[in-house]
Amino acid sequence: MVESSQGLRSQYDDEISLVDLATTFLKRRRVFYAVFLLVTLAGVAYALLTPAKYEYVTLVKLAEKSGGKYIEEPATVIAELDSLWVPDLQATYRAQHDRNLPFRITASNPENTGLVRIVSEANPAGEELIEKTHRQLIERLITDQEQALTRLRKSLERQIESLDTTIDMLEGGQETGDAIASAVEKQLSLETDLESLAPAEALVVSRSNGENTGPSRSLIVVLAAMLGLMGGVFLAFFAEFIGLVREKASEQ
Incomplete structure (x- = not known):
């Protein structure tokens, strides 16, 4: 019974909870903000500078x-x-x-x-x-x-x-x-x-x-914002992953 409880606890320890994900995201939120703003501003600049067709x-x-x-x-x-x-x-x-x-x-x-x-x-x-x-x-x-x-x-x-x-x-x-x-x-x-x-x-x-007849400027901005959102989330977690790898490497 004790062994079963320990195995179950070990299984839960290996899982990533939503709380962990939220904590990681908040920890790396600056990466998210930077990527989101950079990509969105790039989309806005492209929409404004691209001549109409x-x-x-x-x-x-x-x-x-x-x-x-x-x-x-x-x-x-x-x-x-x-x-x-x-x-x-x-x-x-x-x-x-x-x-x-x-x-x-x-x-x-x-x-x-x-x-x-x-x-x-x-x-x-x-x-x-x-x-x-x-x-x-x-x-x-x-x-x-x-x-x-x-x-x-x-x-x-x-x-x-x-x-x-x-x-x-x-x-x-x-x-x-x-x-x-x-x-x-x-x-x-x-x-x-x-x-x-x-x-x-x-x-x-x-x-x-x-x-x-060219792409709509508003559509370009919306797509850039969506791309910035997805890219920001991905790079926030990727930055956390890199940080953990560096910590493990320094411990060894």
Whole structure:
């Protein structure tokens, strides 16, 4: 019975009670305060010194043809932007400045529209460079669209001229009324298609919505405080552990 009581007491002696933990924490509270304040102040300084980031958006409406269709599909234009035009701009900037563009350029197509949406994120200091870069992309995109539009316009004009010749030839023949009517109908359809052609245009160029897209400053401060709290508690107990090890080492 005595041996059992001694073994139980030995077991309890090896355990760490909440009172021991609280005593250790109070003993090393200065370590906790120092770490907590240092990390929190570092978070506040980072939140205040980090410049805000804004999203800059450019919208380009693609060239249209009849029936609400587009000269080139938006997906095709975006593929050219991503795989050809943007890499060319990045390579040119790298060659001129010996560094990469300080922001990314992404392109997308809002659903069920003929718009190409070009987006970049940067702090206000990069606004001028973003506008310049977006304008270069707009110029290239609109030039490409104008070339495609010119090709289609010439094709339609040739078809209309051909039908004019065909109608003139049919008018001199007999029993050609149905053929003439069909040719005139086709010619009118082509003329409608020609008149419905609309060029590409830039609707918005590098416009900021005014909302900070970077991490919230209040969130940074809260996370820094939480990190300081956890780090302070850990280092307080770690300091006590180091102190105990030194005491044991000095006793030996």
